[in-house]
Amino acid sequence: MDVSVVQSGGDLVRMISELVSKKKGRFDHIVIETTGLANPAPIIQTFYAEDDIFNDVKLDGVVTLVDAKHARLHLDEVKPEGFVNEAVEQIAYADRIIVNKTDLVGEQELDSVMQRIKTINSMAHMKRTKYGKVDLDYVLGIGGFDLERIENSVNEEEKEDHDDHHHDHDHSHDCHDHHKEHDHEHGHHDSHDHTHDPGVSSVSLVCEGDLDLEKANMWLGALLYQRSEDIYRMKGILSVQDMEERFVFQGVHEIFEGSPDRLWQKDETRTNKIVFIGKNLNREELEMGFRACLV
Numbered sequence: 415m416d417v418s419v420v421q422s423g424g425d426l427v428r429m430i431s432e433l434v435s436k437k438k439g440r441f442d443h444i445v446i447e448t449t450g451l452a453n454p455a456p457i458i459q460t461f462y463a464e465d466d467i468f469n470d471v472k473l474d475g476v477v478t479l480v481d482a483k484h485a486r487l488h489l490d491e492v493k494p495e496g497f498v499n500e501a502v503e504q505i506a507y508a509d510r511i512i513v514n515k516t517d518l519v520g521e522q523e524l525d526s527v528m529q530r531i532k533t534i535n536s537m538a539h540m541k542r543t544k545y546g547k548v549d550l551d552y553v554l555g556i557g558g559f560d561l562e563r564i565e566n567s568v569n570e571e572e573k574e575d576h577d578d579h580h581h582d583h584d585h586s587h588d589c590h591d592h593h594k595e596h597d598h599e600h601g602h603h604d605s606h607d608h609t610h611d612p613g614v615s616s617v618s619l620v621c622e623g624d625l626d627l628e629k630a631n632m633w634l635g636a637l638l639y640q641r642s643e644d645i646y647r648m649k650g651i652l653s654v655q656d657m658e659e660r661f662v663f664q665g666v667h668e669i670f671e672g673s674p675d676r677l678w679q680k681d682e683t684r685t686n687k688i689v690f691i692g693k694n695l696n697r698e699e700l701e702m703g704f705r706a707c708l709v
């Protein structure tokens with residue numbers, strides 16, 4: 415396997431174009447290492463905005479490495495008005511989160527940091543590591559922006575590797591907030607109340623029923639129009655009235671991609687699942703907007 419590593423910060427588009435033209439077909443992956451604490455959003459958007467590279471390379475996924483020992487300090491750092499907390503942003507956009515240096519923290523501290531990460535990004539898969547040891551296929555070939563792989567991100571089952579650890583989840587099928595239940599279950603570990611955090615968080619909606627296509631279009635359209643700056647990433651599987659296939663979508667700020675997916679199975683409950691990651695998300699408002707689209 416041939417992997418090229420490019421450092422972002424410079425002219426990313428030029429570097430990728432050069433790689434593509436000079437070494438066409440000679441590498442399998444390009445790894446972009448963001449310099450310092452960079453915000454991943456512009457890099458993600460580049461892949462959608464630049465026709466030059468769009469046809470030759472595809473954005474596979476965002477991997478964030480977290481230092482378990484020092485993460486909390488950075489995540490809780492309050493930035494001046496108008497400035498983002500880059501540590502939070504890097505977690506928010508991630509498809510894979512590698513929580514490293516687990517040997518340097520106790521179980522409780524580790525649980526607490528992972529819980530904090532999960533409130534920011536409930537879509538990503540998390541893995542605990544020592545010395546960053548992960549299989550290559552954990553960080554390459556992620557398909558984090560692939561519509562065919564939306565399922566992996568919106569499913570309610572545990573998206574964390576537990577060898578020593580088990581968390582139960584409620585699989586009820588009413589519209590509900592995944593986090594509230596999660597917080598509740600973990601209350602004994604972690605006493606901070608996430609509802610006080612107006613910053614970046616995840617909201618998951620899981621709801622049975624069919625959507626009115628026109629209403630759902632209007633709702634998502636309006637949401638993107640009004641809130642695209644605040645909505646970092648979103649993914650969903652929708653059940654649309656009279657549609658035999660599931661409708662899947664993913665978005666990054668104002669970028670939105672959606673398409674019909676596989677057929678709903680005969681014995682499958684038509685459940686809508688949407689996850690939003692963003693700033694100042696109001697769960698009640700999102701849920702109400704969504705519910706209003708149900709037939």
Ligand SMILES: Nc1nc2c(ncn2[C@@H]2O[C@H](COP(=O)(O)OP(=O)(O)OP(=O)(O)O)[C@@H](O)[C@H]2O)c(=O)[nH]1
Nearest residue numbers: 450479481513514515516517518543544545546547
């Ligand atoms: N105890 C312990 N040390 C680690 C682990 N992973 C990395 N280190 C050590 O931490 C030190 C600093 O490594 P990193 O924090 O990864 O530094 P880095 O991110 O490469 O540094 P910059 O790219 O310059 O920010 C090195 O001495 C590593 O050997 C781990 O899981 N446990």
